[in-house]
Amino acid sequence: MLVMLAACSKDEPHDPVLNEDPSTFAEIGSLDIGETGAAEISAYDPATKRLFVVHNDETSKINKIDVIDFADPSKMTVIKSITPNSGAVNSLSVSNGKLAAAIEALDKQQPGKVTVYNTSDYTEIKTIPTGALPDMITFSPDGKYILTANEGEPSADYTNDPVGSVSLISVNDHYSVVNIDFSGFASQQAALALKGLRVFGPHASFAQDMEPEYITISPDSKTAWVTLQENNAIAKIDITTKTATDIFPLGFKDYNVDANAVDLSDKDGGVSFKKWPVKGMYQPDAIAVLQNGAVPYLFTANEGDVREYDGFEEAKRVKSISLDPTAFPNAADPQKDEQLGRLNITTTLGDVNGDGLYETLYSFGARSFSVWNGNTGAMVFDSKNELEVKTNAAGYYDDGRSDDKGVEPEGIALGLVGNKNIAFIGMERADAVAVYDVSNPTAPVYLQLLKSGDAPEGVLFIAAKDSPTKRSLLIASSENDGVIKVYSPKTL
Structure with missing residues (x-):
């Protein structure tokens, strides 16, 4: 086993870096904890060598956190379960011997909470109120803050739509909490919409319509970025001042160019990637x-999401709408099932003059991962159609999802493997994780594809220095079959 020394100044100690090959990740362990929804998100504690996994199942009324002995990833076993006395646990994060759980209220439109546990004995340290429906949770790298993305989804009849927010919890200040919303941007709505921001919930204010999904935090713990998935944007938050400073609309992807060629029908006799006069909304999840010099590069998994409620449904198939004859002179042809007829599009965009005829078609998600400049919001890279081409070549592409959101990139994790920065992209509908070398964040390079369980939701990287095997580990947690898979690379 070879090691190399990490680059550092002459006054700093040299940390050994394992000389691993990031193109050789292979499965080394698997555990089935059962039930649909059983293994949605995982978090790892290096001190106790335990893996904490969200274990929910509505049918079986299961709502708990499984504790897994992870000292030997090839022989994982469940040793304990933590059962919150409340609504479902949505997300977990670990830092400095603390496990933080984001927990929704039994009534999702009511404020949720964060409960912090000791990772050694599972005792409760503190419970803190949050905004409605805390969907994702993370500690800041320095461990001083806990942030939750409070999605604030509306009720089924869309008459109760809570404000979407981010709860910022100060660990060292007795877990004091500040809820940050986006009401301050309401006056900019028209200008932001021109750049691709979506504000469209019936009777919703600007703040109510924003739905935070996922958070990442800068290495210096001073800045956070939050995906607003349904709104097709990323928000920026100053942690020091506890304020939202920017909303970056993400615009739209053009599927009418060769590099973005996609299959948009599940009834065309197979998988065929072609150009189409359709736009994609990026709508990132994870x-x-x-950080590369002065630029924070933001990596997003562009899953796409649809608002589907009893009181409001935005999606329709192309064959169920009327196309503008000027924009689509052969309207009967693209509306056939084997063409665009089966494609789900939003009815909230595309009919600019309101005459009931759609000049432009906007589909959900972008079937890709992207890289954005975190200072400006500008795109610097998109994987175009590569994820779908690679999964199809491997036999993992699900043609039954072609009319919806394709492979649905959902989870993403970054990590240093050897001396290379690597990105891992989990694809919910391909049941696979793509591995990319992102040492140059403006030009990621595909390395390999890993088969996962059914519908990987959580993608977790464990650095070699924290790993029980002292080698880099990747964990994919799958929500549809409750399977946790562990992968590790070979050494050079």
């Missing part, structure tokens, strides 16, 4: 940051 986000991660890689």
Whole structure:
């Protein structure tokens, strides 16, 4: 086993870096904890060598956190379960011997909470109120803050739509909490919408319509970025001042160019990637940051999401709408099932003059991962159609999802493997994780594809220095079959 010395100043000690090959990740362990929804998100504690996993199942009324002995990833076993007396646990994060759980209220429109546990004995340290529906949670790198993305989803009839927010909890200040919303941007709504921000919930204010999904935090713990998935944007938060400073609309992807060629029908006799006169809304779920000099590069998994409620449904198939004859002169052809007829699009965009005829078609998600400048919001890279091409070549592409959001990139994690920065992108509908070398964040390079369980939701990287095997580890947690898979690379 070879090691190399990490680059550092002459006054700093040399930390050994394992000389691993990031293109050789292979499965070394698997555990099935059962039930649909059983293994949604995982968090790891290096001190106790334990893995904490969200274990929820509505049918079986299961709502708990499983504790897994992770000292030997090839022989994982469940040793304990933590059962919160409340609504479902949505997300977990670990720092300095503390496990933080984001827990929704039994009534999702009511404020949720964060409960912090001791990772050694599972005792409760503190419970803190948050905004409605805390969907994702993370500690800041320095461990001083806990942040939750409070999605604030509306009720089924869309008559109760809570404000979307981010709860910022100060660990060292007795877990005091500040809820940050986006009401301060309401006056900019028109200008932001021109750049691709979506504000469209019926009777919703600007603040109510924003739905925070996922958070990443800068290495210096001073800045956070939050995906606003349904709104097609990323928000920036100053942790020091506890304020939202920017909203970056993400615009739209053009599927009518060769590099973005996609299959948009599940009834066309197979997988065929073609150009189409359709736009994609990026609508990212997970986000991660890689600091490179003065630029924080934001990596997003562009899953896409649809508002589907009893009181409001935005999606329709192309064959169920009317196309503008000027924009689509052969309207009957693109509306056939084997063309665009089966494609789900939003009815909230595309009919600019309100005459009931759609000049432009906007579909959900971008079937890719992207890299954005965290200072300006500008895109610096998109994987175009590569994720779908690679999964199709491997036999993992699900043609039954072509009319919806394709492979649905959902989870993303970054990590240093050897001396290379690596990105891992989990694809919910391909049941796979793509591995990329992102040492140059403006030009990621594909390395390999890993088969996961059914619908990987959580993608977690454990650095070699924290790993029980002293080698880099990747953990994929899958929500549809409750399977946790562990992968590790070979050494050079």
